[in-house]
Amino acid sequence: MTKQLLKYSVYGFVWETDLHLRSCLIPAEGRSDVVLHRIWDLSDPPGKCLFNSPLIRNGSPFLKIYGTKQRVFIRYPGLVDIAITPTNIHYLPAPGNDVALIEAQCLGPASALWLELNNVLALHASAVVVDDAAIAFLQDSGSGKSTLTATFLSHQHALLTDDILAVNVTPQTVCGRPGYPQLRLSPQVAQHFVADTDKLTSLHPRLEKKRIPVGMSGLGTFYKRPATISHIYVLNRVEDDGAPITIRDLTPADGLRELIRGSSAANTTDGLGLQQHRIPRLARIAETVPIRRLTYPCGMHHLHDIYQSVVNDIDAAHGRRIH
Secondary structure: OOOOOEEEEEOOEEEEEOOOOOOOOEEOOOOOOEEEEEOOOOOOOOOOEEEEOOOEEOOEEOOEEEEOOOOEEEEEOOOEEEEEOOOEEEEEEOOOOOHHHHHHHHHOHHHHHHHHHOOOEEEOEEEEEEOOEEEEEEOOOOOOHHHHHHHHHHOOOEEEEOOOEEEEEOOOOEEEEOOOOEEEEOHHHHHHHOOOHHHOOEOOOOOOOEEEEEOOOOEOEEOOOOEEEEEEEEEEEEOOOOOOOEEEEOOHHHHHHHHHHOEOOOOOOOOOOOHHHHHHHHHHHHHHOOEEEEEEEOOHHHHHHHHHHHHHHHHHHHOOOOO
C-alpha cells in the first residue's frame, strides 16, 4: 500500500512528505514545491566533501556534506543520509532510524541548502513582524535570537520565522518568507514565556530545547505572509551583567560581512559555487536595509529593556511610536 503523502507550508513553499512531522506546521494545498520522502538506496555522494563537522561521534565527524550546484548530500554516519535537489529531499535512515533526528535535520540544514539551490537566501536568523515589516535578528546559535523573538511575541508582535530566515531579493524589495509557527527554547527560557512547560515536547530526545507552538493556543501569533525586511540586528550578547545596551550602525561593507558569516549554509555555499550568485543579493540587502549591531548583557531580567531599546530604535528610524 502506498503511504499517503501530507502537505505543509514551510518557508512559504508547499512541502509534500511521507513523514508525520511533529513540528508545528500549517497544512497546505496545491502543487508541491518539494517532495520530502524516504528512499531505499542512494548513489555515492556527488562531488567532493565540502564540510566535515568538528564534532566527532564514534570516531567519525558527526556530519559530512558533499555536493554540486544541482545536488547536495548530507551524511550523518550511522544515522541518516539526506540527498537534496531543487525538487526533492530524499532521506535514507540507518537501521533503527531516529525519526526525530531526520525531522530536525530536514527542517534545518537540509531545508537551508534546498532554499539556496532554489535561489532563495537562507540566513541564520529569526524574525518578527512589527507594523507589517520584518525585523530580523542575526547571529550564531546561543546568541539569544529565539529568546529575543519570544520577547517580541509577548508584546503582541507576530513571528515570521525562527532560526532560518528565507529571503527573496529583487531590485525593488528585500522580502522575508514565513517559516512555520514554532520557536525553539531551552526549558529555562521557556518557563519565562509559557505557563505549562510540562506539556512541551523536545526537539529530540538528546536535545534540551523544547518546541514552543506559536498562534492558536500557543505563544503569540504567526505571520503567514511574506514581509518586507526593514531592519536587521546583529546580536552581540556579552556576559557582563552591567554592560550597557547599545545599538550601532554598521557600514554596508561590515553589514555584508555579517550577512555572509550569518548564512545558514555558510560552510557549503562557497564550495557549491553558489557564493558568486549570492554576494550581489547580500550586497543589495546591506545597501538597502539598515544593519545594526545590538550589544546587550545576558540575563532574562534585561529582556524588557532590550526590547524597548530595539523598539525605540525603530521608532526613531520611522518617526513613529510602536506600542
